[in-house]
Amino acid sequence: MKDREQSKATGHTQRGQRAKRISILDAAAQVFCREGFSGASIDEIAVEASVSRQTIYNHYREKETLFTAVVEDIMDRANATLFSILSTFPDKPDHLEDDLTAFAIRFTKNCLCNQDGKFLRKLVQSEGERYPHLFATWRQHGPGKIGAALGALFARLSHKGALKIDDFDLAARQFLALITADLQMITLFGGTPTDEELERAARNAVQTFLRAYAGQIGETVSRAPELAIIS
């Protein structure tokens, strides 16, 4: 878990109780992700966390408690990073293709390439039905809000004349679908796309997206000065 090791390195070695908790959560995430809930054993997690089994039971009463704690923890982190990426969505119509492509790369890189993303994909898929509540709230606070936010961002872009979109939320969903289209087959088998693959996938996606949703940029731009002069 990159994020965590960082905070361990920068901060003053998160000593004591708190360090253990984090160490356990990270190890548990790895093992749950690798083995699934029933395949994961507490002993395995304890070893990976360099902690005694009893310590795990002290912090998290039972296996299931630990699991939900891990899932919630990762969901929080994933949402936070995703929203921070959303805030880098381009808002100027110039260089739209390049800006959108760069945004798409940032998005896929953080969504598909890191441990948290992989974990969520696997765990939602394999344990989602067994924990309806847990994943339903995630669905609301995560993908739901992100879809809406991205829709609003496309709306902003559309109002500036850079795009011609009827249904903003739909456009957002299609954008997301397109930028992951070429990467699914890679991530499905646990692989991590290379930077080139990310780049090419994003570029292809954005080109198609823009062809589908391009406003008459030429017209709008060339007519705008006239209108400005008249008014």
Add this chain to the structure above:
Amino acid sequence: MKDREQSKATGHTQRGQRAKRISILDAAAQVFCREGFSGASIDEIAVEASVSRQTIYNHYREKETLFTAVVEDIMDRANATLFSILSTFPDKPDHLEDDLTAFAIRFTKNCLCNQDGKFLRKLVQSEGERYPHLFATWRQHGPGKIGAALGALFARLSHKGALKIDDFDLAARQFLALITADLQMITLFGGTPTDEELERAARNAVQTFLRAYAGQIGETVSRAPELAIIS
């Protein structure tokens, strides 16, 4: 497993050994899909198949053998139905939007809505890394070939002037990504999209796809008569 019940109903009740094998495979698919490999117990499968545990061990030496047999069985079936759907891909430029939409509905319905599709999504995701060989061959014979075949079909359509496509395989992948865009959130949690949802998702996807890849249909169509008269 719908397909199987059918063959049981039509055929002469597949008696004896063969009937048991099928019954076991179907039950195992259900349980593996619900519980994952390590969560599934042979006893559970035996009960669901109305068969004694020993019979399972007679047919499939051990749990792992059973698992791979189930996976291979389902992959074969899924590939077969998918290719049969591919053969219904539209080849006339008229009514392209409607024809493509109908095709998309057929595709998603058989890909996302039936048991086999759900099984493959879950199992590839959760056990893919543990059985690299098993799933690598599927990847070749399944998605790989289907992507290529769909690319060729788009090429045919493109050569007839109905579409303007540079990279046919890319267009195929983007088509697939678009038609599943709105359904992912539903299927991810084990749900099955309604017919309305399928219809709307397909229509939205095809509209966007055509906007991105439409040849100058208006031009082509209106100019064609002139050319015909001259020649």
Add this chain to the structure above:
DNA sequence: TCAAAACTAGACACCATTGTCTAAAACGTC
């Protein structure tokens, strides 16, 4: 420096599961 809190290692009971083995029953075929 000292006491409380947290951690460790190991033993433990308990339970579920896998895979084998048996003897009896059901089945299919000639």
Add this chain to the structure above:
DNA sequence: GACGTTTTAGACAATGGTGTCTAGTTTTGA
């Protein structure tokens, strides 16, 4: 109807996992 095959139910050892307990050790913070 008799014979060989398949299926069944159940007992069985072996294994590995969960969660508890205890007694001893380390860490923390005042």
